[in-house]
Amino acid sequence: xxxxxxxxxxxxxxxxxxxxxxxxxxxxxxxxxxxxxxxxxxxxxxxxxxxxxxxxxxxxxxxxxxxxxxxxxxxxxxxxxx
Amino acid sequence: xxxxxxxxxxxxxxxxxxxxxxxxxxxxxxxxxxxxxxxxxxxxxxxxxxxxxxxxxxxxxxxxxxxxxxxxxxxxxxxxxxxxxxxxxxxxxxxxxxxxxxxxxxxxxxxxxxxxxxxxxxxxxxxxxxxxxxxxxxxxxxxxxxxxxxxxxxxxxxxxxxxxxxxxxxxxxxxxxxxxxxxxxxxxxxxxxxxxxxxxxxxxxxxxxxxxxxxxxxxxxxxxxxxxxxx
Numbered sequence: 001x002x003x004x005x006x007x008x009x010x011x012x013x014x015x016x017x018x019x020x021x022x023x024x025x026x027x028x029x030x031x032x033x034x035x036x037x038x039x040x041x042x043x044x045x046x047x048x049x050x051x052x053x054x055x056x057x058x059x060x061x062x063x064x065x066x067x068x069x070x071x072x073x074x075x076x077x078x079x080x081x082x
Numbered sequence: 083x084x085x086x087x088x089x090x091x092x093x094x095x096x097x098x099x100x101x102x103x104x105x106x107x108x109x110x111x112x113x114x115x116x117x118x119x120x121x122x123x124x125x126x127x128x129x130x131x132x133x134x135x136x137x138x139x140x141x142x143x144x145x146x147x148x149x150x151x152x153x154x155x156x157x158x159x160x161x162x163x164x165x166x167x168x169x170x171x172x173x174x175x176x177x178x179x180x181x182x183x184x185x186x187x188x189x190x191x192x193x194x195x196x197x198x199x200x201x202x203x204x205x206x207x208x209x210x211x212x213x214x215x216x217x218x219x220x221x222x223x224x225x226x227x228x229x230x231x232x233x234x235x236x237x238x239x240x241x242x243x244x245x246x247x248x249x250x251x252x253x254x255x256x257x258x259x260x261x262x263x264x265x266x267x268x269x270x271x272x273x274x275x276x277x278x279x280x281x282x283x284x285x286x287x288x289x290x291x292x293x294x295x296x297x298x299x300x301x302x303x304x305x306x307x308x309x310x311x312x313x
Contacts, residue, residue: 011185015185015230016185016186016228016264018186018187018188018189018190018228018264019186019190022190066139066143066144066147067139069140069143069176069183071183071230071231071232072183072185
Protein backbone atom coordinates (compact mmCIF):
# COMPACT_ATOMS: atom_id res chain seq x y z
CA UNK A 1 0.00 0.00 0.00
CA UNK A 2 1.11 3.56 -0.66
CA UNK A 3 1.03 6.03 2.18
CA UNK A 4 1.74 9.69 2.64
CA UNK A 5 2.88 10.90 6.05
CA UNK A 6 2.92 14.56 6.94
CA UNK A 7 5.36 15.08 9.77
CA UNK A 8 5.28 18.36 11.69
CA UNK A 9 8.24 19.24 13.88
CA UNK A 10 7.87 21.89 16.58
CA UNK A 11 10.11 23.19 19.33
CA UNK A 12 9.13 22.04 22.81
CA UNK A 13 7.14 24.60 24.77
CA UNK A 14 9.22 27.12 26.66
CA UNK A 15 11.97 27.10 24.04
CA UNK A 16 12.88 30.28 22.22
CA UNK A 17 11.67 30.58 18.63
CA UNK A 18 13.90 33.35 17.24
CA UNK A 19 12.40 33.06 13.75
CA UNK A 20 8.86 33.39 15.11
CA UNK A 21 9.89 36.39 17.22
CA UNK A 22 11.46 38.10 14.19
CA UNK A 23 8.35 37.51 12.07
CA UNK A 24 6.15 38.85 14.90
CA UNK A 25 8.28 42.01 15.01
CA UNK A 26 8.14 42.43 11.22
CA UNK A 27 4.35 42.06 11.27
CA UNK A 28 4.18 44.80 13.91
CA UNK A 29 5.99 47.12 11.49
CA UNK A 30 3.18 46.37 9.03
CA UNK A 31 0.57 47.23 11.62
CA UNK A 32 -0.47 43.71 12.63
CA UNK A 33 -0.41 42.86 16.30
CA UNK A 34 -0.09 39.19 17.26
CA UNK A 35 0.25 37.60 20.70
CA UNK A 36 2.79 35.02 19.63
CA UNK A 37 4.19 33.33 16.53
CA UNK A 38 5.69 29.87 16.50
CA UNK A 39 7.34 28.30 13.49
CA UNK A 40 7.39 24.61 12.61
CA UNK A 41 8.74 22.44 9.83
CA UNK A 42 6.69 20.03 7.78
CA UNK A 43 8.03 17.01 5.91
CA UNK A 44 5.94 15.07 3.42
CA UNK A 45 7.05 11.47 3.19
CA UNK A 46 5.72 9.02 0.63
CA UNK A 47 6.35 5.37 1.35
CA UNK A 48 5.13 1.88 0.64
CA UNK A 49 4.24 -0.48 3.50
CA UNK A 50 1.97 -3.46 4.10
CA UNK A 51 -0.25 -1.64 6.55
CA UNK A 52 -0.93 1.80 7.95
CA UNK A 53 0.31 0.63 11.32
CA UNK A 54 3.64 -0.46 9.87
CA UNK A 55 3.96 2.77 7.91
CA UNK A 56 3.30 4.82 11.04
CA UNK A 57 5.92 2.82 13.00
CA UNK A 58 8.49 3.37 10.26
CA UNK A 59 7.86 7.11 10.09
CA UNK A 60 8.01 7.34 13.88
CA UNK A 61 11.42 5.62 13.79
CA UNK A 62 12.58 8.10 11.14
CA UNK A 63 11.53 10.96 13.40
CA UNK A 64 13.30 9.47 16.42
CA UNK A 65 16.50 8.69 14.55
CA UNK A 66 16.92 11.68 12.29
CA UNK A 67 14.11 14.05 11.41
CA UNK A 68 13.47 15.36 14.93
CA UNK A 69 15.85 15.96 17.80
CA UNK A 70 13.90 14.53 20.76
CA UNK A 71 15.87 16.80 23.12
CA UNK A 72 14.26 19.94 21.69
CA UNK A 73 11.38 18.88 19.45
CA UNK A 74 7.87 17.50 19.61
CA UNK A 75 6.44 16.01 16.45
CA UNK A 76 3.17 14.79 15.04
CA UNK A 77 2.56 12.33 12.23
CA UNK A 78 -0.49 12.56 10.03
CA UNK A 79 -0.71 9.45 7.85
CA UNK A 80 -3.09 8.62 5.02
CA UNK A 81 -3.35 6.09 2.28
CA UNK A 82 -2.82 7.42 -1.25
CA UNK B 83 50.95 9.99 17.44
CA UNK B 84 48.53 11.23 14.80
CA UNK B 85 45.34 13.24 15.23
CA UNK B 86 42.53 12.75 12.71
CA UNK B 87 40.72 15.80 11.33
CA UNK B 88 37.37 14.59 10.07
CA UNK B 89 36.13 16.11 6.80
CA UNK B 90 32.50 16.07 5.72
CA UNK B 91 31.08 17.69 2.59
CA UNK B 92 30.87 21.31 3.70
CA UNK B 93 33.56 21.26 6.40
CA UNK B 94 35.60 24.42 5.90
CA UNK B 95 37.90 24.86 8.89
CA UNK B 96 39.67 21.54 8.30
CA UNK B 97 42.77 23.07 6.70
CA UNK B 98 43.05 25.72 9.42
CA UNK B 99 43.10 23.01 12.09
CA UNK B 100 45.63 21.00 10.07
CA UNK B 101 47.87 24.07 9.77
CA UNK B 102 47.72 24.76 13.50
CA UNK B 103 48.44 21.15 14.49
CA UNK B 104 51.28 20.64 12.03
CA UNK B 105 52.90 24.05 11.74
CA UNK B 106 52.17 25.72 15.06
CA UNK B 107 51.88 22.88 17.57
CA UNK B 108 54.22 20.63 15.61
CA UNK B 109 52.34 17.36 15.84
CA UNK B 110 51.20 14.85 13.22
CA UNK B 111 47.71 15.24 11.87
CA UNK B 112 45.82 13.86 8.88
CA UNK B 113 42.68 14.86 7.07
CA UNK B 114 40.22 11.95 7.06
CA UNK B 115 37.30 11.96 4.61
CA UNK B 116 34.06 10.84 6.26
CA UNK B 117 33.81 7.67 4.17
CA UNK B 118 36.78 6.18 6.06
CA UNK B 119 35.60 3.70 8.70
CA UNK B 120 38.72 2.60 10.51
CA UNK B 121 40.12 5.24 12.84
CA UNK B 122 42.10 2.82 15.03
CA UNK B 123 45.47 4.27 14.09
CA UNK B 124 44.58 7.74 15.35
CA UNK B 125 45.14 8.80 18.94
CA UNK B 126 42.61 11.61 18.90
CA UNK B 127 40.20 13.37 16.56
CA UNK B 128 38.99 16.86 15.79
CA UNK B 129 35.71 17.58 14.03
CA UNK B 130 36.26 21.01 12.51
CA UNK B 131 33.81 23.80 11.77
CA UNK B 132 31.92 24.49 8.59
CA UNK B 133 28.49 23.79 7.18
CA UNK B 134 28.35 20.02 6.77
CA UNK B 135 25.56 19.05 4.37
CA UNK B 136 24.61 22.72 4.05
CA UNK B 137 23.12 22.64 7.57
CA UNK B 138 20.16 20.81 5.99
CA UNK B 139 17.59 19.48 8.46
CA UNK B 140 19.48 20.93 11.48
CA UNK B 141 23.11 21.98 11.80
CA UNK B 142 25.18 18.82 12.26
CA UNK B 143 22.20 16.44 12.03
CA UNK B 144 23.12 14.62 8.84
CA UNK B 145 26.88 14.39 9.50
CA UNK B 146 26.12 12.96 12.96
CA UNK B 147 24.36 9.97 11.36
CA UNK B 148 27.19 8.99 9.00
CA UNK B 149 29.02 5.71 9.68
CA UNK B 150 32.29 7.45 10.58
CA UNK B 151 30.56 8.70 13.72
CA UNK B 152 30.36 5.09 14.96
CA UNK B 153 34.16 5.02 14.71
CA UNK B 154 34.33 8.34 16.58
CA UNK B 155 32.12 6.84 19.32
CA UNK B 156 34.48 3.87 19.49
CA UNK B 157 37.44 6.22 19.92
CA UNK B 158 35.56 8.08 22.65
CA UNK B 159 34.81 4.78 24.43
CA UNK B 160 38.52 3.96 24.31
CA UNK B 161 39.26 7.21 26.13
CA UNK B 162 40.78 8.99 23.13
CA UNK B 163 40.23 12.76 23.10
CA UNK B 164 37.65 14.10 20.62
CA UNK B 165 37.16 17.83 20.10
CA UNK B 166 34.32 19.33 18.05
CA UNK B 167 34.62 22.97 17.03
CA UNK B 168 31.53 24.97 15.99
CA UNK B 169 29.81 22.70 13.44
CA UNK B 170 31.84 19.91 15.07
CA UNK B 171 30.16 20.76 18.40
CA UNK B 172 26.76 20.61 16.69
CA UNK B 173 27.66 17.21 15.21
CA UNK B 174 28.71 15.89 18.64
CA UNK B 175 25.46 16.96 20.34
CA UNK B 176 23.40 15.57 17.45
CA UNK B 177 25.26 12.26 17.72
CA UNK B 178 24.58 12.02 21.45
CA UNK B 179 28.27 12.12 22.40
CA UNK B 180 27.57 15.41 24.17
CA UNK B 181 24.47 16.57 26.02
CA UNK B 182 22.17 19.37 24.96
CA UNK B 183 21.47 20.93 21.58
CA UNK B 184 22.57 23.98 19.62
CA UNK B 185 19.72 26.02 18.22
CA UNK B 186 19.31 29.30 16.34
CA UNK B 187 20.90 32.33 18.00
CA UNK B 188 18.46 34.28 20.14
CA UNK B 189 18.80 37.18 17.70
CA UNK B 190 18.80 35.09 14.52
CA UNK B 191 21.88 36.51 12.89
CA UNK B 192 25.22 35.02 11.87
CA UNK B 193 27.67 36.41 14.42
CA UNK B 194 31.36 36.56 13.60
CA UNK B 195 33.30 38.36 16.33
CA UNK B 196 35.78 38.06 19.17
CA UNK B 197 34.52 36.73 22.49
CA UNK B 198 35.99 36.52 25.95
CA UNK B 199 35.73 33.07 27.49
CA UNK B 200 36.23 32.04 31.07
CA UNK B 201 37.91 28.67 31.57
CA UNK B 202 35.50 26.86 33.89
CA UNK B 203 37.61 23.77 34.44
CA UNK B 204 41.16 22.76 33.67
CA UNK B 205 40.43 19.16 34.54
CA UNK B 206 40.14 17.88 30.97
CA UNK B 207 42.33 16.75 28.08
CA UNK B 208 41.61 20.07 26.32
CA UNK B 209 41.96 22.64 29.07
CA UNK B 210 44.80 21.38 31.26
CA UNK B 211 47.15 24.10 29.97
CA UNK B 212 44.85 26.85 31.30
CA UNK B 213 44.26 28.18 34.77
CA UNK B 214 40.75 27.74 36.10
CA UNK B 215 38.95 31.08 35.94
CA UNK B 216 41.33 32.48 33.34
CA UNK B 217 39.78 34.76 30.68
CA UNK B 218 40.86 34.03 27.11
CA UNK B 219 40.02 35.55 23.72
CA UNK B 220 38.68 33.29 20.97
CA UNK B 221 36.40 34.30 18.06
CA UNK B 222 33.02 32.84 17.19
CA UNK B 223 31.36 32.50 13.76
CA UNK B 224 27.93 30.90 13.82
CA UNK B 225 24.18 31.29 13.57
CA UNK B 226 23.21 28.17 15.51
CA UNK B 227 25.23 28.35 18.69
CA UNK B 228 22.47 28.86 21.23
CA UNK B 229 23.16 26.07 23.72
CA UNK B 230 20.04 24.48 25.17
CA UNK B 231 19.64 21.69 27.71
CA UNK B 232 16.84 20.88 30.12
CA UNK B 233 17.16 21.74 33.82
CA UNK B 234 18.14 18.21 34.86
CA UNK B 235 20.94 18.09 32.27
CA UNK B 236 22.19 21.55 33.23
CA UNK B 237 22.40 20.67 36.90
CA UNK B 238 24.11 17.36 36.10
CA UNK B 239 26.67 19.29 34.06
CA UNK B 240 27.15 21.75 36.90
CA UNK B 241 27.51 19.01 39.54
CA UNK B 242 30.06 17.10 37.47
CA UNK B 243 32.11 20.12 36.38
CA UNK B 244 31.30 19.54 32.71
CA UNK B 245 31.07 23.16 31.56
CA UNK B 246 34.39 23.98 29.88
CA UNK B 247 33.90 27.63 28.85
CA UNK B 248 31.41 30.46 29.37
CA UNK B 249 31.05 33.76 27.51
CA UNK B 250 32.12 36.54 29.88
CA UNK B 251 33.17 40.19 29.84
CA UNK B 252 36.86 41.09 29.88
CA UNK B 253 36.79 41.00 33.69
CA UNK B 254 35.45 37.45 33.69
CA UNK B 255 31.85 38.23 34.68
CA UNK B 256 28.96 36.29 33.19
CA UNK B 257 26.49 38.91 31.91
CA UNK B 258 23.56 38.88 29.53
CA UNK B 259 25.18 41.58 27.35
CA UNK B 260 28.16 39.43 26.43
CA UNK B 261 26.11 36.34 25.64
CA UNK B 262 26.35 36.34 21.83
CA UNK B 263 23.66 33.80 21.07
CA UNK B 264 21.31 33.29 24.01
CA UNK B 265 23.06 30.16 25.30
CA UNK B 266 21.78 28.98 28.65
CA UNK B 267 24.03 30.17 31.44
CA UNK B 268 26.40 31.67 28.80
CA UNK B 269 27.72 28.19 28.00
CA UNK B 270 30.28 28.21 25.15
CA UNK B 271 31.79 24.74 25.52
CA UNK B 272 31.08 21.49 27.38
CA UNK B 273 32.62 18.13 28.21
CA UNK B 274 31.22 14.61 28.11
CA UNK B 275 30.64 12.70 31.35
CA UNK B 276 33.97 10.91 31.00
CA UNK B 277 35.64 14.23 30.07
CA UNK B 278 37.40 13.04 26.89
CA UNK B 279 34.93 14.63 24.45
CA UNK B 280 34.64 18.41 24.23
CA UNK B 281 32.53 20.64 22.02
CA UNK B 282 32.78 24.40 21.79
CA UNK B 283 31.31 27.05 19.50
CA UNK B 284 34.34 29.40 19.47
CA UNK B 285 37.19 28.66 17.05
CA UNK B 286 40.52 28.03 18.84
CA UNK B 287 42.25 27.42 15.47
CA UNK B 288 41.53 31.04 14.56
CA UNK B 289 43.30 32.24 17.70
CA UNK B 290 46.45 30.15 17.74
CA UNK B 291 48.98 32.64 16.41
CA UNK B 292 49.78 36.11 17.75
CA UNK B 293 49.48 37.58 14.25
CA UNK B 294 45.76 36.68 14.31
CA UNK B 295 45.16 38.76 17.42
CA UNK B 296 45.33 36.02 20.04
CA UNK B 297 47.13 32.76 20.56
CA UNK B 298 45.02 31.59 23.49
CA UNK B 299 43.52 28.81 21.38
CA UNK B 300 46.82 27.03 20.94
CA UNK B 301 46.69 25.79 24.50
CA UNK B 302 43.62 23.66 23.75
CA UNK B 303 45.54 21.79 21.05
CA UNK B 304 48.64 21.60 23.23
CA UNK B 305 46.59 20.23 26.14
CA UNK B 306 45.20 17.57 23.81
CA UNK B 307 48.65 16.57 22.56
CA UNK B 308 49.99 16.49 26.11
CA UNK B 309 47.10 14.26 27.20
CA UNK B 310 47.72 11.85 24.31
CA UNK B 311 51.46 11.67 25.12
CA UNK B 312 50.75 10.86 28.74
CA UNK B 313 48.26 8.04 28.05
